Structure formats: structure tokens, C-alpha cells
Amino acid sequence: MARRLAAIALLLLVAIAAVGPIRSYDFFWHLATGRWIVEHHALPVYDPFAVASAHVPWINGEWLFEVGLYDGYSLAGFPGISFLNALFVAVIFAGALWFASSTTDVAVATVAAAAGFAGASDRLGVRPAAAAALLVVLALAILTSSITVTRMGIAYAALTIIWINTHPSAVLAPVLAAAMLLIDLRRWPVAVASAIALLVNPFGWRAIAAPLRLTRLVGSGEFVNAEWLPSYPSLFPLLYATIAVGVAMFIFVHEKRNNAARFAVFVVLAILAVQHVRNQGLYFAALPLILPPLMGLSRNQRIALGALSAIALGWALIRADRRVGIDDLRFPVRAVARLQASALPGNIYNVDQFGGYLEWMFYGQRRVLTDGRNELFRDFIAEDSRARHDSRVWHALLARYHADLAVDEYQRQKIEVIDAASGERRFLPASLVRYRRRDWALIAFDDAAMVFARRAAYPPGVVERLEYRYLVPDDPSIRYASDTIRLAARAEVERAKREIGDLNVVRALEKGARD
Incomplete structure (x- = not known):
């Protein structure tokens, strides 16, 4: 009963906290691509949207997400996307809690899921990476289940096929399966089936090579992408705090051999999260499932963990931006x-x-x-x-x-x-x-x-x-050469209010033209 109540409570609280505007810059080219695929009943061989892109085949390993995204938009519009994504994110962490609490105390699973959401809330917008976070949770749930190797292999291969057509992080699927060999070598068919399943995509081996090439390109330093920057402790203290707690738990856990596979997965996902900001969502979503299980907690210990869970969720709720639809402060x-x-x-x-x-x-x-x-x-x-x-x-x-x-x-x-x-x-x-x-x-x-x-x-x-002849929006306090020009600028500010609205930049321009 406690397990069910915890999962339901977390689902509701995360769903409320996760409501927010569409902020991902990549959202719209994913949406446009989904529309193109649906209209043409095919994948674009070359980029159909931009004039400056290289004329090379476009290896689009996220097409399945894009089709689903366009269908979701067609059904619910932009405001509806905000609510659907909030529910989707809630399912990720409630699911992680549910699966983890089958082997660990529900209070431990809850605080791990709450901390995971608090850490990942900025990384799980409407984007393929959010779908990948759910797939990581499902992958670990399958790998830690008690079903037969044959059924596990079939289920895991099917999940890998969905994953490789949703997000390039699918290359982790056989790695996670291989980690489980540390506790049971008889599971090798699962890892092999997953590796083969990666090839079940429209691009074959190129879908596997593409993310590796992109990683090398980003590492070359030719350009800077904030998502590919390292996760610095000063900016992401919760990441390092959870890693420290996880390491301590593995050090002091008694059954180290039985937790070897969890530790291997923990290390892999933690390293990826530290290397690149974009990988934090995978780590935080999986957190309840990759920590060593703890049972037999006292009542006071459960209360303390419950308080920590409430603090993490409360922090996420307080800082949440509950506007829906497109973020008009981020997009023009x-x-x-x-x-x-x-x-x-x-x-x-x-x-x-x-x-x-x-x-x-x-x-x-x-x-x-x-x-x-x-x-x-x-x-x-x-x-x-x-x-x-x-x-x-x-x-x-x-x-x-x-x-x-x-x-x-x-x-x-x-x-x-x-x-x-x-x-x-x-x-x-x-x-x-x-x-x-x-x-x-x-x-x-x-x-x-x-x-x-x-x-x-x-x-x-x-x-x-x-x-707008006299306004300079990127320098509202610019000095005007004469009173005549200043008066003309004031008139244009009034026009901007009518045509664009009473925005921050318009108010700044009004102040500059008045002073």
C-alpha cells in the first residue's frame, strides 16, 4: 500500500511541477520534421529546411519521437503539449520509484526519485532526451526483473529497437545489458540481442556511428554548444551531491558482489552526466534504480527521508514556471x-x-x-x-x-x-x-x-x-543627436506598443527616449 501511495503522490506532484512552457530550441525543428514525415510518408534523405546545411545524407535517429510529437501537437496544440509533457515526465519518475521499490525501501526509492526530478527538471523539456530518460528506466526495469532470459531478451530487444529510432543514446542499451553479466553470465543473449537490435532502423550501422561522430565533432572545439559542456559543480551541485551519496552507499553496502552490476551502470551514467550537461537527464531518471537497495529502515529514518523528498519536490514546485505553450521570452x-x-x-x-x-x-x-x-x-x-x-x-x-x-x-x-x-x-x-x-x-x-x-x-x-527608423532595441539608452529625433523615437515607441505590445524592450526604449 505504501508503495502504491508513494508512486501516486509522486506522479501527481511531479506532474504539477513539470508544467511549463516550451523552451527547447530544438522542439520546433523536431516538430517540423515530424510534419514532413507524416505528410510525405517517408524520411527526408537530405535536410529540407535550411539553405546552409551540408548536402549530405541526414541520419535522423529521432524520427520516431518526431512523428509522435507532431501527432501530439495535432491533437492538443501547443498548450496541450505543455500538459502532456508534464504527465510524461511524471511517469518517468513515478515509474522509476515503482520499479525501484520492489527491491529497496519505498522511502529510499522516493527520495531518489524526488532528487532525480529536482536535478533533471531543467533537462527534460519536450525533446527526444526526455523519451530516452523513460527508455532508460524501462531498460533497467527489464534488466533487473526476474523474468526468464528468453523473455528478457525479446522484451529488451524490442525496447532497443524503439530506443534507436527515438534517441541516439540507444547505443547504451547493450552496454547496460552487458553490465548485468557481472551478476549472471547466463544473460549474455540479452546483450547480444540488444546489440543486433540497434541495427533495426532506417539507417543501419550509420545510426550507431552518427552520435559517435557528433561527439568527436563537439569535442574538437570547432563550436560551443551549451548542452555539450561539462557539468560544473558550481552550476550543478545536486549532480555531485547525489554521486557522492551513491558512492558512499556502494562503499558501505554489505552485498557488494550482488550490487556490482548496479555500480557499473551507476558509474557509466554518472561519468556521462559529468562529461556533458545533456546526459544529466539519463542519470537522474535512472537514479532510483542504480543505487544499492536498502531495507529494514527505522520509522525515524523513513520520516527523515520523507522530509528530504518533500524538500526536493517543494524546491521544484517553487521554482517551476507554470506558463503553457510557447515561451515568448525565449522565442521571437x-x-x-x-x-x-x-x-x-x-x-x-x-x-x-x-x-x-x-x-x-x-x-x-x-x-x-x-x-x-x-x-x-x-x-x-x-x-x-x-x-x-x-x-x-x-x-x-x-x-x-x-x-x-x-x-x-x-x-x-x-x-x-x-x-x-x-x-x-x-x-x-x-x-x-x-x-x-x-x-x-x-x-x-x-x-x-x-x-x-x-x-x-x-x-x-x-x-x-x-x-522603425529611430529605435535601437539592443541599446535602448542610445543618445539621440537632436530633440527632433528623440521625439520621432518616442512616436515609434507608441507605435511599438500598439503593434508589438507593452514588452520589456519597449518599456526600456520608452525610458531611453524619455531620459
């Missing part, structure tokens, strides 16, 4: 809506984090330059990095890709420029340097991005009717 929702309303044609230059959103919003209408699929944009990433530091390379890049529009992020750091005539050095807002106002017009903005249109690409007067 209003700015892109203005761009859509303008009906201006042309390729869009964009920073990678906005690529997926633009691909979804302009699906089938136009192509963007890049998105978060780093493996397809290796050459462009290097080119874009050079362009950010050399104006000649920058303008050549825009010309090369025929980018007549741009959706760019805010860069608070100003850029040093040198006046060719006087030699004077000045620091200017990045938008005034990259999008020179004689060539580009600011036509929309919001708290996430600015939208620019190249004047020469459109008939006279078209861009000018949309333009």
Missing part, C-alpha cells in the same frame, strides 16, 4: 508574427536557436539558414563565426545565401568600429554594425529578437512603411 513570437504579416519574401538569416521556430512558422514557404542540428552545419558554423568578427566576411555571407531578411538575437556587448576618414574608434550597438541602416531596416522586434529587411530587395516604400 511577436517579432516573427509581424514578419509573417508583412508577407516579405526571401531567405532568412538567423542564429541557430531561432532556426527551428522559423522553420515551423514558415513551413513550406521559405528556408532559413541554420538551426540546432550542429552535425549538418559544420562549415556554416565556422563561416558564421568568422563573419561575426569581420564585416567583409559578414556581408559576403549574407550575399552568398541571398539573405534578404534577418532574425537576430540581442548582443549587449557593443562592437568597436574605426572611422575610415578620421581614424576615430567608437563602440556601436551590434545591430547598427551588422545591419547598417542605409542598407537594412528594422521592421519588428520583441524581447527575444530583432527582424531586419534588406532595402534593395524590395520595391521602394515597402520596407519603409514597416520600418
Whole structure:
């Protein structure tokens, strides 16, 4: 009874705490890909969305998740996705508690699941990695069950097939199965069946090689992706705290031989989580199942563990963002809506984090330059990095890709420029340097991005009717040359309030034009 009540309580509390807006930058290119697959009844051989991607076969090992995501969106819309994902995350940790509590005290399983959710709550948005976290839990549940080797092999092979078509972390499946050989060598068919099952995907062995190549690419230092950075103790103290507790438990547990397999899996997942931020979700989801079991706790010990569980869940509940749908502080929702309303044609230059959103919003209408699929944009990433530091390379890049529009992020750091005539050095807002106002017009903005249109690409007067001529959103406190210009800027602020809304950036611009 206690086991059932704990699982139900955790399911409800995590479901409440996990409700939040769509924040993953990759969400939208996954959604667009799911739509493409459903509409074409096939997988795209090459990237159908961006103009700067390499013309190489796209090994998309997450297609099954993408189809499910598009079906979920078609059923529930963006607000519904927020609720469905919250329930999905709750199932992950309630399931981990349920399976773990079959061999350990329910209080231990509960505190491990609560700590796991608190640690992983920022990593389990609407993304394939969340599905992988559930698959890790199910994999460990199968491997630690008492079913026959034959049934285990069949069930585990089936799960591996789903996993390899959902997320590249499926390469861990035979590794986890091999770890179980430390307690029973007769389970070798399970590991072999899992290794063979990895090949059951549309890409064969290339689906296995792709994540390994991507790991090497990220490790080369050619670009920086926050998800691939190490998990520093100062930023992720709970990760290191749980690792320390886990190590202590394995040191003091009496039946070390019987827990050898758990320890091996614990070490593998902990190392992966420490190496890369993106792997934390796998570790935290599996935590209740990879700690050594503890039984026979006293009443006071259970109360203490219950209090720790309440603290972990309470912390997650307090810091939760319970908005639903798209996070308009993270995505340029209003700015892109203005761009859509303008009906201006042309390729869009964009920073990678906005690529997926633009691909979804302009699906089938136009192509963007890049998105978060780093493996397809290796050459462009290097080119874009050079362009950010050399104006000649920058303008050549825009010309090369025929980018007549741009959706760019805010860069608070100003850029040093040198006046060719006087030699004077000045620091200017990045938008005034990259999008020179004689060539580009600011036509929309919001708290996430600015939208620019190249004047020469459109008939006279078209861009000018949309333009915010005097506002500089990435430097609201810019000094105006005259009172006349300041008054014109104030008028544009009032227009922005009507067209875009009373946003943070609009209020900052209003203050700058008033002071």
C-alpha cells in the first residue's frame, strides 16, 4: 500500500511541477520534421529546411519521437503539449520509484526519485532526451526483473529497437545489458540481442556511428554548444551531491558482489552526466534504480527521508514556471508574427536557436539558414563565426545565401568600429554594425529578437512603411543627436506598443527616449 501511495503522490506532484512552457530550441525543428514525415510518408534523405546545411545524407535517429510529437501537437496544440509533457515526465519518475521499490525501501526509492526530478527538471523539456530518460528506466526495469532470459531478451530487444529510432543514446542499451553479466553470465543473449537490435532502423550501422561522430565533432572545439559542456559543480551541485551519496552507499553496502552490476551502470551514467550537461537527464531518471537497495529502515529514518523528498519536490514546485505553450521570452513570437504579416519574401538569416521556430512558422514557404542540428552545419558554423568578427566576411555571407531578411538575437556587448576618414574608434550597438541602416531596416522586434529587411530587395516604400527608423532595441539608452529625433523615437515607441505590445524592450526604449 505504501508503495502504491508513494508512486501516486509522486506522479501527481511531479506532474504539477513539470508544467511549463516550451523552451527547447530544438522542439520546433523536431516538430517540423515530424510534419514532413507524416505528410510525405517517408524520411527526408537530405535536410529540407535550411539553405546552409551540408548536402549530405541526414541520419535522423529521432524520427520516431518526431512523428509522435507532431501527432501530439495535432491533437492538443501547443498548450496541450505543455500538459502532456508534464504527465510524461511524471511517469518517468513515478515509474522509476515503482520499479525501484520492489527491491529497496519505498522511502529510499522516493527520495531518489524526488532528487532525480529536482536535478533533471531543467533537462527534460519536450525533446527526444526526455523519451530516452523513460527508455532508460524501462531498460533497467527489464534488466533487473526476474523474468526468464528468453523473455528478457525479446522484451529488451524490442525496447532497443524503439530506443534507436527515438534517441541516439540507444547505443547504451547493450552496454547496460552487458553490465548485468557481472551478476549472471547466463544473460549474455540479452546483450547480444540488444546489440543486433540497434541495427533495426532506417539507417543501419550509420545510426550507431552518427552520435559517435557528433561527439568527436563537439569535442574538437570547432563550436560551443551549451548542452555539450561539462557539468560544473558550481552550476550543478545536486549532480555531485547525489554521486557522492551513491558512492558512499556502494562503499558501505554489505552485498557488494550482488550490487556490482548496479555500480557499473551507476558509474557509466554518472561519468556521462559529468562529461556533458545533456546526459544529466539519463542519470537522474535512472537514479532510483542504480543505487544499492536498502531495507529494514527505522520509522525515524523513513520520516527523515520523507522530509528530504518533500524538500526536493517543494524546491521544484517553487521554482517551476507554470506558463503553457510557447515561451515568448525565449522565442521571437511577436517579432516573427509581424514578419509573417508583412508577407516579405526571401531567405532568412538567423542564429541557430531561432532556426527551428522559423522553420515551423514558415513551413513550406521559405528556408532559413541554420538551426540546432550542429552535425549538418559544420562549415556554416565556422563561416558564421568568422563573419561575426569581420564585416567583409559578414556581408559576403549574407550575399552568398541571398539573405534578404534577418532574425537576430540581442548582443549587449557593443562592437568597436574605426572611422575610415578620421581614424576615430567608437563602440556601436551590434545591430547598427551588422545591419547598417542605409542598407537594412528594422521592421519588428520583441524581447527575444530583432527582424531586419534588406532595402534593395524590395520595391521602394515597402520596407519603409514597416520600418522603425529611430529605435535601437539592443541599446535602448542610445543618445539621440537632436530633440527632433528623440521625439520621432518616442512616436515609434507608441507605435511599438500598439503593434508589438507593452514588452520589456519597449518599456526600456520608452525610458531611453524619455531620459
